[in-house]
Amino acid sequence: MTDANALLRPAVWQDRIFNGDWIAAHGGVHTFTEPATGEQLGRVGLANAGDVARAASQARTAQPAWGASDYKERAAIFRRAAAVIAGHHDELATWIVRETGAIRPKADLELREAGAHLQEAAAMLTQPKGQLLASAAGQMSIARRMPHGVVGVISPFNFPLILSIRSIAPALATGNAVVHKPDLQTPISGGVLIARVFEAAGLPKGVLQVLPGAAEAGQAMCSHPDIAMIAFTGSTAVGRSIGELAGRNLKKMSLELGGKNSLIVLDDADPDIAAANVAWGAYLHQGQICMAAGRILLQRGIADAVIERVLAKARSLPVGDPMGGQVALGPLINARQVQRLHAIVEDSVAAGATLLAGGSYERQFYRPTVLANVRPGMRCFEEELFGPVASVTVFDTDQEAIALASATTGCLALGVISPSLARAMFIADRVPAGHVHINDQTVLAEAHAPFGGCGTSGNGGRHGGTSDWDEFTQWQWMTVKTEAPRYPF
Missing domain, CATH: 3.40.605.10 (Aldehyde Dehydrogenase; Chain A, domain 1)
Structure with missing residues (x-):
């Protein structure tokens, strides 16, 4: 240099x-x-x-x-x-x-x-x-x-x-x-x-x-x-x-x-593919992306299988100095961001969320985190995280998924994972979002495509x-x- x-x-x-x-x-x-x-x-x-x-x-x-x-x-x-x-x-x-x-x-x-x-x-x-x-x-x-x-x-x-x-x-x-x-x-x-x-x-x-x-x-x-x-x-x-x-x-x-973006996984999805999309959408660049999947919405029939696979990824993804070796996650940008993220995680656990992985840090390195049993009203459900946290909410019906994903004042991106394009499109048409990705996670952008959010995004x-x-x-x-x-x- x-x-x-x-x-x-x-x-x-x-x-x-x-x-x-x-x-x-x-x-x-x-x-x-x-x-x-x-x-x-x-x-x-x-x-x-x-x-x-x-x-x-x-x-x-x-x-x-x-x-x-x-x-x-x-x-x-x-x-x-x-x-x-x-x-x-x-x-x-x-x-x-x-x-x-x-x-x-x-x-x-x-x-x-x-x-x-x-x-x-x-x-x-x-x-x-x-x-x-x-x-x-x-x-x-x-x-x-x-x-x-x-x-x-x-x-x-x-x-x-x-x-x-x-x-x-x-x-x-x-x-x-x-x-x-x-x-x-x-x-x-x-x-x-x-x-x-x-x-x-x-x-x-x-x-x-x-x-x-x-x-x-x-x-x-x-x-x-x-x-x-x-x-x-x-x-x-x-x-x-x-x-x-x-x-x-x-x-x-x-x-x-900023935005509160949802990744919806329907019960007919492949659990391995779904988990890969969840981890990428939640953890890429330590979650410091406005398009990050801030809400992971899993249909009940597939929820346990996806959570099991996401947990395995969260526990195995290496965290460290990107200049010092082969790592998947580097540091958060500053100590203030670390403290803000950790407060969201702790407050959500105190409100009833279950910490399955992560939730800890060293200096500015925050470990990949999985929170389950997340409900509306919890900070991890309502606030933009800007950190490596997969915040998981389980739903039963497609209409419930629409309601959960729509419960935000601003959304940049929506992802829906399902081999049933008709079901996925039905959901996508009813959730306000700046851009929508069927059978993909939320972090996507291309120079020739219109990019932006809606509402407070x-x-x-x-x-x-x-x-x-x-x-x-x-x-x-x-x-x-x-x-x-x-x-x-």
């Missing part, structure tokens, strides 16, 4: 923020650590409200030329950026593993998907940007998509690269400039990495600004008049605050928030595919007449 040829060599970015050049921040510096070891990984510049104001002004100045640039040249930048990621894959994966506590396959997935988002952004440049509307003779009536101007992106720590670039890339592709604030826990994977990739790909200066910062910087982005849109991914609680402040300033918003926005046009542009009606009319007064 200190190789002179490395893309992320600290000599370039340490103690700095990015405005097209690497400059000092007025908010000082921020030190970030490796969750698995507690060791210092590096220091980045810490942006304050003044840095945000300067970045927003510079981005607004740079945007018109970028929006008017040749579409082929813009598409080539995204393709070069994807090639830069592929060419530095091992180096970038190591940073993701160390900074986020991810296992290597998760880091590999994140890099591949980031490349896919960049390729999708390149493809947007040759897609239609408008519609020819009906009009009278002698004139044209056109609806065309126009950039907002400057888009502010605020991203989280869990999948920092994907959850940043899925907004940054289409925002840039549609002609906007971007001011981006990555999470301070993952400023490299979610910020510096992206800045360096676009820098290497030839993105014009000023079009992308990357400012690691605390709440002050996020609030400034939501308030500054030069930023027309906020794309936020994170918790529902913070999303409410972001939405309130951005809404007060009449900004366009895209909010993708989001404000109705979607990332991916044609949805990006809806998020990052606004319609403009334009008429063209062969000559100006003579009005009567």
